[in-house]
Amino acid sequence: MKPEPAADLVAHLAELEQYALALPGASFDLKWQQCRVVSLENKMFALFLPDSVAYKVAAEDFLALTGLPGVRPAPYLARARWIQVSSLQGLALPDIKAGIAESRKLVLARLPKTLRLYYGA
Template identity: 25%
Template sequence: MDIDSFRELCLSFPHATEKLQWEEELCFKVGAKIFAMIALGAVPQAVVFKCNPESFAELTEREGITPAPYVGRYKWVRLERLDVIPAFELQHLVRQSYEMVATKAAVGRKPVRKQSMKRRRRA
């Protein structure tokens, strides 16, 4: 998988956006929460994403995959390069990351109350 394919994958998820942060990190978000990042300034490009605890334990035993700096304790991994694992596996793991983060992003949002909607219509 190359950087363009990775970007296309991340942006294919519902409500996914991208934002350049920290000068060279292309962050993929759902709502305000990041689900994946790729380092644009590094060669080769390192990839970071969230995992479930089981995947985290298994992945960090592999060569080229480490706990992500600063967020590894929250089960985020860092792949040294996009080709450390097969493309189909990376797609699956990034989808899982998106789903975990999207669920938390949805829980954090407060629903609009019907009563407040009625007040807005009258005004």
């Protein structure tokens, strides 16, 4: 599947946000005046900015993903292995959705066992 042109990511941000909010246990919050945050049990797993989306990735995938066009380490969150996607040049929309779902799983894995069981992990 060929990625769409770079400018099209902004057109899909609302769709990506709705996808993230539809994941089990997801909740929404507005932080830092412009960041639309999707969390699981108050642990962030996706950030939506006016022109990009950021989410947590597995440590082993971080370097490979940040080498793609339109993908960079997320400011202030790179040390926790977050990437910021600002275009669809390097990642197609289904790949970003899969990344958001995986980010939720990474956050879920760090929750207490009772909460993991509650969310079916």
